[in-house]
Amino acid sequence: MTVMTPQDEAELAGMIRAADGPLAIRGGGTRSPAATRPVLSTAGLSGIVLYQPGALTLVVKAGTSLSEVEAVLAERNQRLAFEPMDHRPVLGTTGEPTIGGAVAVNASGPRRVQAGAARDFLLGAVFIDGAGTRVRNGGRVMKNVTGYDLARLQAGARGTLGVLTELSFKVLPVPERIATLALPCDDPGRAVAALARALGSPYEVTGAGWDGARVLLRIEGFAASVSYRGGELARLIPGLVHVDEDPWPALRDGRSLAGMARDIWRVSLRASHGAILAARLLEAGAAVTLDWGGGLLWAAMAPGADLRAQMADLGGHATRLRGTGPGPALHPDPAAVAALASGLRRQFDPEGRFAPEA
Amino acid sequence: MELPRPSPLVMERRAEIVARLKAALPADTVIDDPRGLLAYECDALTAYRCPPLAVVLPRSTAEVATALRLCHEMDVPVVPRGAGTSLAGGSLPTADAVVIGVARLTRVLETDYADRLIRVETGRTNLSVTGAVEADGFFYAPDPSSQLACAIAGNIGMNSGGAHCLKYGVTTNNLLGVTMVLMDGTVTEIGGGYMDAGDLDLLSVICGSEGQLGIVTEATLRILPKPEGARPVLMGFGSSRVAGACVSDIIEAGVLPVAIEFMDRPCIRACEAFAHAGYPDVEALLIIEVEGAPAEIDHQLGLIRAIAERHDPEVIRESGSAEESAAIWLGRKSAFGAMGQINDYMCLDGTIPVTELPLVLERIGALSAQYGLGVANVFHAGDGNMHPLILFDANKPGDLELCEQMGADILRLCVEVGGCLTGEHGVGVEKRDLMTVQFAADDLEAQLKVKDVFDPKWLLNAAKVFPLAVTEGRRP
Known part of the structure; x- marks a missing residue:
């Protein structure tokens, strides 16, 4: 397949205008199957544009690798608080995840439950739409209600509304201390109840998951404060003990399920419904982990099994990250909502240059 | 500031429009007498006034849908209204518009502490959302200064913030789902009790769209456990420049207070006369609030003090009691009212x-x-x-x-200098004509394309947000 690697926005816009059919947009390629269309790579659009630690803001070109972004922030003891997940373990891909790719799928890790998602830290975006028009939206300040928020609309749009070229973020300081507490528990109902107790406490839990065998809680902040809150949480939830390991990257990336020869699903639903669905899926023989206090469920299902049939009464939505059929990989929206989404896609990509790859 | 000329085609059908609304809705839902309409002639941007053609105050989502469907059929412009506290003229009517207000939609529909959310009708005031959950130790985080009066509908329309959003984010970061009625009367459910969108994140454009995409009648909001405690500290400085440098140093040091508020001398004096908060008479004042258990608060304030000392503060004074803290915040939150008195x-x-x-x-x-x-x-x-x-x-x-x-x-x-026209009040009519300062033509066009999808006839609040010359040809 042809691979186009524009070096700036103008060249990118020209390539989109010159295209005569759908394109495959690629950041680091860590989520993508082999392309069956001409590839438009953002690799040439890379680098830090502006970093102001004192204003907690970072402006970066979309093709910049996440590892570069994280290294630059780490030098000033700051970080991307939404801890984007890494798709490589589950999808068996190679390549380097990019910041643009993280925004395109609104990739958010365990801290979602407290700090928010990629979209919550996105302050602005520049993108090229399907007609080759450059659009700037948002900015680089933390409070901005000037006009419609098209930057956040791009988060999770999977590139279907435009190719991201430049992104600005709110970044946060790395806390002095990060601690993890664990409690043995093999029942998702009891696990989610414990997580709800922790998340409903004033102790500022920044990670709340269940790995199938343990309830996991994370607290962060100044050392004295972490130690105090850890003590209070242990009082609130008897049996909770400090552990030295860092289980969060594995939970974030679904690594415990990745090695199984099964389909991998990621379900976003109400936290208490996470417990219900987890019990049903375990009963049906699936392997399950929970994050976001139960609001994010990971499942490894028998190939071809229809997870959505198990959640019809629960609401939320399920994405099949790995595997084929039945049904689409993305959860269909209700008709009135889907009509709005397809209306927006027609506006920003009338020729279907960014139509989802099969 | 210019408003579009009322459409003669609409004005001459006034009687018919009112009659059809009255026929389809309960009698006391439709206001059309001149005296009743005067109450809706402006919002908190009182410099501009214009009584609408009629006002509809529905009691349910279904009634909102009926009113919108009829206006859509009759090509009548609609101006949505929450509590009418917009400082930007967001709910300023035009003479040919029907105002649809959500003031009667105030119920709490569901409270769920295990899932940490509340579902409310959007005419409910911001503060009364917290009021519904605070006895159980929870609160709704966005806290605009008008929170006693402003409605959740308007908070969503303007993506409202407040003093404490430094830590907790603004409305868009705390909104999980909406029931929204489109201009043609279609009722949509977007988002819900879960955290991420399935396909496109439509909530992100709905929030902050200033009532131009639909009327939100119900909202699912994230609620948070109340911190164990909070304590503000006042710091006075000899100049605004020094106070500004102190703020930057605090942020870069990794301390993240829940709020950092700034006032200069004219404002300090007015607030002090109004609220008697015990503010010192200095050139520049910072109110910095931190949260947590008492020991955590002491620790954070210790760090903040150490940074502030490097900037030669004239005064550093921690609040010594809940009453003192409340007075400090009353002073700040009364700032606009206090200035208005003088x-x-x-x-x-x-x-x-x-x-x-x-x-x-x-x-x-x-x-x-x-x-x-x-x-x-x-x-x-x-x-x-x-x-x-x-x-x-x-x-x-x-x-x-x-x-x-x-x-x-x-x-x-x-x-x-790299900022924007409005951080939390919205564009409304007030800053509409400055949008071209911040946005290039293509940037604005992209936003108009979004409205085209939600409101193809451009009937909803269409004279706002964008310069009239830019929307010419789209508006009826």
Whole structure:
């Protein structure tokens, strides 16, 4: 397949205008199957544009690798608080995840439950739409209600509304201390109840998951404060003990399920419904982990099994990250909502240059 | 400031329009007598007034849908209204518009502490959302100064913030789902009790769309456990520049207070006279609030003090009691009212990168001298959201216009240094004509394309947000 690697926005816009059919947009390629269309790579659009630690803001070109972004922030003891997940373990891909790719799928890790998602830290975006028009939206300040928020609309749009070229973020300081507490528990109902107790406490839990065998809680902040809150949480939830390991990257990336020869699903639903669905899926023989206090469920299902049939009464939505059929990989929206989404896609990509790859 | 001429085609059908609304809705839902309409002629941007054609105050989502469907059929413009507290003229009517207000939609529909959410009708006031959950130890985080009066519908429309959003984010970060009625009467359910969107994140454009995409009648909001405690500290400095530098140092040091508020001397004096909060008489005042258990608060305030000491503060005073803390915040939250007692003023809302604070304050001072109008500064310093209050005399011919010109210059300055026109009040009619300062033509066109999808006839609040010349040809 042809691979186009524009070096700036103008060249990118020209390539989109010159295209005569759908394109495959690629950041680091860590989520993508082999392309069956001409590839438009953002690799040439890379680098830090502006970093102001004192204003907690970072402006970066979309093709910049996440590892570069994280290294630059780490030098000033700051970080991307939404801890984007890494798709490589589950999808068996190679390549380097990019910041643009993280925004395109609104990739958010365990801290979602407290700090928010990629979209919550996105302050602005520049993108090229399907007609080759450059659009700037948002900015680089933390409070901005000037006009419609098209930057956040791009988060999770999977590139279907435009190719991201430049992104600005709110970044946060790395806390002095990060601690993890664990409690043995093999029942998702009891696990989610414990997580709800922790998340409903004033102790500022920044990670709340269940790995199938343990309830996991994370607290962060100044050392004295972490130690105090850890003590209070242990009082609130008897049996909770400090552990030295860092289980969060594995939970974030679904690594415990990745090695199984099964389909991998990621379900976003109400936290208490996470417990219900987890019990049903375990009963049906699936392997399950929970994050976001139960609001994010990971499942490894028998190939071809229809997870959505198990959640019809629960609401939320399920994405099949790995595997084929039945049904689409993305959860269909209700008709009135889907009509709005397809209306927006027609506006920003009338020729279907960014139509989802099969 | 110009509003589109009322459509003669609509005005001449006034009787028919009112009759059809009355026929389809309960009798007391439709207001059309001239005296009743006067109550809806403006919002908190009182300099501009225009009674609407009629007002509809529905009691349910179904009634909102009926009213919208009829207006859509009859090609009648609609102006949505929450509590009417917009400082930007977001719910200012036009003479040919039907105002649809959500003031009667105030119920709490569901409270779920295990899932940490509340579902409310959107006419409910911001503070009463917290009121519904605080006895159980929870709160709704966005806290605009008007929170006693402003409605959730308007908070969603303007993506409202508040003093504590430095830590907790603004409305868009705390909104999980909406029931929204489109202009043609279609009722949509977007989002819900879960955290991420399935396909496109439509909530992100709905929030902050200033009532131009639909009328939100119900909202699912994230609620948070109340912190164990909170304590503000007051710090007085000899100059605004020094106070600004102190803010930047605190943020870079990794301390993240829940709020950092700034006031200059004119504002401090007005607030002190009004609220008797015990503010010191200094050039620049910071109110910094931290949260947690008592020991955590002591630790954080210790770090903040150490940083502040490097900037030679004239005063550092921690709140010693819950009453003192409440008084400190009452002073700050009364700032606009306090200034209003001593002067007419126009309140701006631009945001700037925090690092530009000293420069911008200096140039606002220069503009003040140039125009001969006083300025009082009060703002959310931690996130760079400024609220310069330009003082003028409404009874002096030409003073309002002069004030508006100076306001425009300050907002241009905000954009020039990397910021934006409005951080939390919204564009409304007030800043509509400055949008071209911040956005190129293609950037604006992309936003108009979104409205095309939700409201193809451009009937909903269409005279707002975008310069009229830009929307010409789309509006009826």
